[in-house]
Amino acid sequence: MEETAPESPPMPLKHRLGSRLVMVGIFLLGLALGHVATVFLSHRHFREHPAPDRIPDLIIRRLDEYLGLNPGQKEKIRTVIAERHTAIEALHQETFARMKSEIEVLKKAIAAELDPKQAEIFARDNEKILPGPPGNPGEAPPPPGSFGGRPGHGFDCPPPPGRR
Numbered sequence: 001m002e003e004t005a006p007e008s009p010p011m012p013l014k015h016r017l018g019s020r021l022v023m024v025g026i027f028l029l030g031l032a033l034g035h036v037a038t039v040f041l042s043h044r045h046f047r048e049h050p051a052p053d054r055i056p057d058l059i060i061r062r063l064d065e066y067l068g069l070n071p072g073q074k075e076k077i078r079t080v081i082a083e084r085h086t087a088i089e090a091l092h093q094e095t096f097a098r099m100k101s102e103i104e105v106l107k108k109a110i111a112a113e114l115d116p117k118q119a120e121i122f123a124r125d126n127e128k129i130l131p132g133p134p135g136n137p138g139e140a141p142p143p144p145g146s147f148g149g150r151p152g153h154g155f156d157c158p159p160p161p162g163r164r
Contacts, residue, residue: 055081056082059081060074060081111126
């Protein structure tokens with residue numbers, strides 16, 4: 001005759017509720033941390049990559065911080081920015097299309113040098129291995145000196161000493 005281990009008594013209701021509350025608490029904490037991370041990252045993205053229609057105001061604000069522009073200068077500079085924006089956008093779209101085309105030629109040339117297994121992996125993951133050109137047509141190019149919007153190199157720089 002086989003001997004069976006004695007059954008353990010059922011967990012008291014108090015402990016079951018406590019463990020469920022701990023699990024719910026951990027879940028809610030994860031939700032809260034996820035929300036905070038999302039808000040932080042989206043705020044950082046929009047600070048580093050301003051909407052195209054905000055760029056003239058940001059440029060003028062930055063110039064004013066450094067140079068102390070008067071109201072007349074601000075309006076004239078705003079007009080100059082508006083006049084040149086169309087040409088800059090057209091140049092960006094043309095350059096983006098040419099870069100994208102060249103990158104596709106490069107990827108095909110690389111694929112031709114790979115063995116079948118490597119070519120399969122490259123075809124599947126080439127965007128991770130060799131990403132395309134930065135920016136998208138329709139978005140404003142990064143401002144001069146921003147180096148793609150890295151913190152400390154664009155509109156998020158602190159104002160010059162003595163100007164706030």
